[in-house]
Amino acid sequence: MANYEKLTEKLVDWIRNKVRDAHAKGAVVGLSGGIDSSVTAVLCKKAFPDSTLGIIMPCYSNPQDEEDARLVAETFDIPYKVVHLEKTFDALRDAIGGTEKLSQDNLALANIKPRLRMTTLYYFASLYNALVVGTDNRSELTVGYFTKYGDGGIDLAPLGNLVKTQVRELARHLGIPERIITKAPSAGLWENQTDEAEMGITYEELDHYILTGEAEPRVKEVVDRLHARSLHKLQPPPIPNFGVE
Numbered sequence: 001m002a003n004y005e006k007l008t009e010k011l012v013d014w015i016r017n018k019v020r021d022a023h024a025k026g027a028v029v030g031l032s033g034g035i036d037s038s039v040t041a042v043l044c045k046k047a048f049p050d051s052t053l054g055i056i057m058p059c060y061s062n063p064q065d066e067e068d069a070r071l072v073a074e075t076f077d078i079p080y081k082v083v084h085l086e087k088t089f090d091a092l093r094d095a096i097g098g099t100e101k102l103s104q105d106n107l108a109l110a111n112i113k114p115r116l117r118m119t120t121l122y123y124f125a126s127l128y129n130a131l132v133v134g135t136d137n138r139s140e141l142t143v144g145y146f147t148k149y150g151d152g153g154i155d156l157a158p159l160g161n162l163v164k165t166q167v168r169e170l171a172r173h174l175g176i177p178e179r180i181i182t183k184a185p186s187a188g189l190w191e192n193q194t195d196e197a198e199m200g201i202t203y204e205e206l207d208h209y210i211l212t213g214e215a216e217p218r219v220k221e222v223v224d225r226l227h228a229r230s231l232h233k234l235q236p237p238p239i240p241n242f243g244v245e
């Protein structure tokens with residue numbers, strides 16, 4: 001039987017130690033109204049009851065997600081700020097000559113959203129001498145399902161060793177509202193986007209493969225391909241191993 005009480009204690013200690021090792025004083029978390037950021041924020045709140053800050057950053061997002069993010073902040077007494085990024089997004093899109101349409105066919109544009117959020121989170125982290133605590137889990141990290149230097153631009157990844165289905169169990173243990181646990185995971189980069197539709201596999205299939213090494217050929221093909229293609233996202237930028245002669 002998995003012990004989520006023990007895991008919670010260990011993760012809370014881990015966050016506290018990592019933040020203290022960095023001589024920082026607290027945690028800043030982007031609150032999307034989804035399960036990963038809700039769990040991360042609650043763990044941070046337990047680690048730093050007086051210095052955890054949630055930031056809600058709507059950018060042409062589903063209004064229900066903002067409501068869910070507020071619900072989590074209010075339920076767990078996490079102080080938060082709301083920073084609207086639509087105007088900034090529009091200004092940048094216009095300056096770089098980007099097209100209007102946010103869609104799967106326009107990832108260059110869609111990936112600006114998580115990168116604006118990253119910039120905002122680092123502003124507050126610097127202002128309050130806190131670390132940016134990321135929400136990426138092991139399932140997403142395995143297949144590179146995050147934006148490089150966007151939601152991948154973080155200081156700590158406490159959920160990075162838990163697959164999505166384990167994050168769900170942890171969320172139940174922490175008392176995250178059920179409607180957040182059961183809604184379809186989405187990066188919210190365009191209308192009606194869902195993680196599973198975009199990846200072409202379910203989290204159940206992905207997690208089973210990660211945990212057991214076994215999957216049907218279709219799943220293996222997708223995961224192995226996405227994994228190989230995104231390895232660069234988890235490594236520092238390559239530097240030549242030669243200098244001037």
Ligand SMILES: Nc1ncnc2c1ncn2[C@@H]1O[C@H](COP(=O)(O)OP(=O)(O)OC[C@H]2O[C@@H]([n+]3cccc(C(=O)O)c3)[C@H](O)[C@@H]2O)[C@@H](O)[C@H]1O
Pocket residue numbers: 107111114140144145146147148150151186187189195198232
């Ligand atoms: N081999 C290589 N070595 C070094 N760098 C390499 C590279 N190949 C590409 N790159 C660089 O990486 C860039 C592509 O990576 P990236 O910019 O991340 O873009 P990309 O992987 O194409 O898109 C991000 C994916 O993550 C999903 N996402 C985003 C945000 C949140 C979530 C979520 O659910 O949490 C999911 C999103 O829906 C999309 O499928 C290229 O433009 C290039 O600059």
Ligand SMILES: Nc1ncnc2c1ncn2[C@@H]1O[C@H](COP(=O)(O)OP(=O)(O)OP(=O)(O)O)[C@@H](O)[C@H]1O
Pocket residue numbers: 029030031032033034035036037038055056057058059061114117134135136140151185186187188
């Ligand atoms: N509207 C938002 N406001 C604040 N932070 C956001 C917002 N959207 C995304 N984020 C941040 O970026 C992270 C990646 O979010 P995204 O919604 O893309 O997918 P996710 O990995 O399924 O996370 P979650 O389950 O928390 O939604 C979130 O966990 C959150 O920290």
